[in-house]
Protein backbone atom coordinates (compact mmCIF):
# COMPACT_ATOMS: atom_id res chain seq x y z
CA UNK A 1 0.00 0.00 0.00
CA UNK A 2 1.05 3.60 -0.59
CA UNK A 3 3.27 5.17 2.08
CA UNK A 4 1.89 8.47 3.35
CA UNK A 5 4.53 10.98 4.48
CA UNK A 6 3.28 13.56 6.97
CA UNK A 7 5.73 16.47 7.04
CA UNK A 8 5.35 19.35 9.47
CA UNK A 9 6.82 22.72 10.39
CA UNK A 10 6.09 24.10 13.85
CA UNK A 11 7.31 26.56 16.47
CA UNK A 12 5.32 25.60 19.53
CA UNK A 13 4.13 22.09 18.74
CA UNK A 14 0.55 22.48 17.44
CA UNK A 15 1.46 21.41 13.91
CA UNK A 16 3.25 18.38 15.30
CA UNK A 17 0.08 17.32 17.18
CA UNK A 18 -1.94 17.77 14.01
CA UNK A 19 0.62 15.78 12.00
CA UNK A 20 0.44 12.96 14.55
CA UNK A 21 -3.37 12.95 14.34
CA UNK A 22 -3.38 12.84 10.56
CA UNK A 23 -0.83 10.01 10.57
CA UNK A 24 -2.97 8.12 13.12
CA UNK A 25 -6.09 8.54 10.95
CA UNK A 26 -4.24 7.09 7.94
CA UNK A 27 -2.64 4.37 10.07
CA UNK A 28 -6.10 3.31 11.30
CA UNK A 29 -7.08 2.71 7.69
CA UNK A 30 -4.07 0.47 7.07
CA UNK A 31 -1.71 2.97 5.46
CA UNK A 32 1.96 2.91 6.30
CA UNK A 33 2.86 6.40 7.52
CA UNK A 34 6.11 8.27 8.09
CA UNK A 35 5.95 11.48 10.14
CA UNK A 36 8.88 13.91 10.02
CA UNK A 37 9.67 17.50 10.89
CA UNK A 38 10.59 19.50 7.78
CA UNK A 39 14.07 20.17 9.16
CA UNK A 40 14.71 16.44 8.79
CA UNK A 41 13.43 16.16 5.23
CA UNK A 42 15.89 16.29 2.37
CA UNK A 43 14.32 18.04 -0.60
CA UNK A 44 15.95 15.52 -2.92
CA UNK A 45 13.89 12.73 -1.28
CA UNK A 46 10.58 14.46 -2.00
CA UNK A 47 10.21 13.39 -5.63
CA UNK A 48 10.08 9.74 -4.54
CA UNK A 49 7.15 10.36 -2.16
CA UNK A 50 3.85 9.42 -3.80
CA UNK A 51 1.72 11.08 -1.13
CA UNK A 52 2.95 13.85 1.17
CA UNK A 53 0.80 15.72 3.67
CA UNK A 54 2.24 19.12 4.60
CA UNK A 55 1.30 20.69 7.93
CA UNK A 56 2.61 24.14 8.85
CA UNK A 57 1.85 27.00 11.17
CA UNK A 58 2.53 30.66 10.26
CA UNK A 59 4.84 33.00 12.20
CA UNK A 60 6.08 36.55 12.18
CA UNK A 61 4.49 38.58 9.40
CA UNK A 62 3.08 35.62 7.52
CA UNK A 63 6.38 33.75 7.50
CA UNK A 64 7.23 30.11 7.74
CA UNK A 65 8.11 28.59 11.10
CA UNK A 66 11.86 28.25 11.64
CA UNK A 67 11.60 24.50 11.17
CA UNK A 68 10.07 24.90 7.69
CA UNK A 69 11.97 27.86 6.21
CA UNK A 70 15.19 25.99 5.23
CA UNK A 71 13.10 23.31 3.49
CA UNK A 72 11.22 25.94 1.50
CA UNK A 73 14.48 27.71 0.58
CA UNK A 74 15.96 24.40 -0.58
CA UNK A 75 12.86 23.66 -2.68
CA UNK A 76 13.24 26.94 -4.54
CA UNK A 77 17.01 26.49 -4.99
CA UNK A 78 17.14 22.82 -5.91
CA UNK A 79 13.86 22.83 -7.85
CA UNK A 80 13.20 19.06 -7.93
CA UNK A 81 10.71 17.74 -10.49
CA UNK A 82 7.68 16.90 -8.33
CA UNK A 83 5.37 15.85 -11.14
CA UNK A 84 4.94 12.37 -9.58
CA UNK A 85 4.02 13.72 -6.14
CA UNK A 86 0.51 14.19 -4.79
CA UNK A 87 0.21 16.34 -1.71
CA UNK A 88 -2.32 17.62 0.79
CA UNK A 89 -2.01 20.78 2.86
CA UNK A 90 -3.04 21.70 6.41
CA UNK A 91 -2.22 25.13 7.80
CA UNK A 92 -2.40 26.54 11.31
CA UNK A 93 -2.73 30.24 11.98
CA UNK A 94 -4.67 32.87 13.83
CA UNK A 95 -7.19 35.18 12.14
CA UNK A 96 -6.04 38.00 14.40
CA UNK A 97 -3.20 38.36 11.87
CA UNK A 98 -3.73 39.86 8.42
CA UNK A 99 -1.35 37.23 7.13
CA UNK A 100 -3.72 34.46 8.23
CA UNK A 101 -2.27 31.08 7.30
CA UNK A 102 0.21 32.49 4.78
CA UNK A 103 2.84 29.82 5.37
CA UNK A 104 0.83 26.88 4.06
CA UNK A 105 0.01 28.97 0.97
CA UNK A 106 3.74 29.67 0.49
CA UNK A 107 4.52 25.94 0.69
CA UNK A 108 1.59 25.08 -1.61
CA UNK A 109 2.72 27.60 -4.21
CA UNK A 110 6.24 26.13 -4.31
CA UNK A 111 4.96 22.55 -4.59
CA UNK A 112 2.51 23.42 -7.38
CA UNK A 113 5.20 25.38 -9.24
CA UNK A 114 7.43 22.29 -9.16
CA UNK A 115 4.71 20.10 -10.66
CA UNK A 116 3.16 18.42 -7.61
CA UNK A 117 -0.60 17.86 -7.65
CA UNK A 118 -2.79 18.76 -4.69
CA UNK A 119 -5.41 16.35 -3.33
CA UNK A 120 -8.37 17.79 -1.45
CA UNK A 121 -8.82 21.24 -0.01
CA UNK A 122 -6.29 23.24 2.03
CA UNK A 123 -7.30 23.13 5.69
CA UNK A 124 -6.73 26.36 7.63
CA UNK A 125 -7.05 26.10 11.36
CA UNK A 126 -7.78 29.34 13.19
CA UNK A 127 -6.38 29.55 16.73
CA UNK A 128 -9.00 32.26 17.43
CA UNK A 129 -11.81 29.77 16.80
CA UNK A 130 -13.34 27.42 19.36
CA UNK A 131 -12.47 24.34 17.29
CA UNK A 132 -9.33 22.56 18.51
CA UNK A 133 -6.76 21.97 15.74
CA UNK A 134 -6.86 18.23 16.38
CA UNK A 135 -10.66 18.15 15.85
CA UNK A 136 -10.32 19.90 12.49
CA UNK A 137 -7.42 17.57 11.63
CA UNK A 138 -9.51 14.46 12.31
CA UNK A 139 -12.42 15.68 10.16
CA UNK A 140 -10.10 16.83 7.37
CA UNK A 141 -8.13 13.55 7.38
CA UNK A 142 -11.37 11.55 7.12
CA UNK A 143 -12.35 13.62 4.07
CA UNK A 144 -8.89 13.23 2.57
CA UNK A 145 -9.05 9.46 3.02
CA UNK A 146 -12.10 9.34 0.73
CA UNK A 147 -10.01 10.98 -2.01
CA UNK A 148 -7.05 8.63 -1.81
CA UNK A 149 -6.16 6.70 -4.94
CA UNK A 150 -7.07 3.00 -4.72
Ligand SMILES: Cc1cc2nc3c(=O)[nH]c(=O)nc-3n(C[C@H](O)[C@H](O)[C@H](O)COP(=O)(O)O)c2cc1C
Nearest residue numbers: 010011012013014015057058062093094097100101
Ligand atom coordinates in the same frame (compact mmCIF):
# COMPACT_ATOMS: atom_id res chain seq x y z
C1 LIG B 1 4.69 35.42 17.50
C2 LIG B 1 3.59 34.80 16.71
C3 LIG B 1 3.39 35.19 15.39
C4 LIG B 1 2.34 34.63 14.64
N1 LIG B 1 2.12 35.07 13.36
C5 LIG B 1 1.07 34.57 12.66
C6 LIG B 1 0.78 35.05 11.33
O1 LIG B 1 1.47 35.91 10.78
N2 LIG B 1 -0.28 34.52 10.68
C7 LIG B 1 -1.10 33.55 11.23
O2 LIG B 1 -2.05 33.11 10.59
N3 LIG B 1 -0.83 33.07 12.48
C8 LIG B 1 0.23 33.55 13.20
N4 LIG B 1 0.47 33.07 14.45
C9 LIG B 1 -0.41 32.02 15.04
C10 LIG B 1 0.18 30.61 14.96
O3 LIG B 1 0.41 30.20 13.62
C11 LIG B 1 -0.81 29.64 15.61
O4 LIG B 1 -0.88 29.94 17.00
C12 LIG B 1 -0.44 28.18 15.44
O5 LIG B 1 -1.44 27.35 16.01
C13 LIG B 1 0.92 27.83 16.04
O6 LIG B 1 1.23 26.50 15.67
P1 LIG B 1 2.62 25.82 16.09
O7 LIG B 1 2.52 25.53 17.57
O8 LIG B 1 2.65 24.54 15.30
O9 LIG B 1 3.74 26.71 15.73
C14 LIG B 1 1.51 33.62 15.22
C15 LIG B 1 1.74 33.21 16.53
C16 LIG B 1 2.77 33.79 17.28
C17 LIG B 1 2.96 33.32 18.70
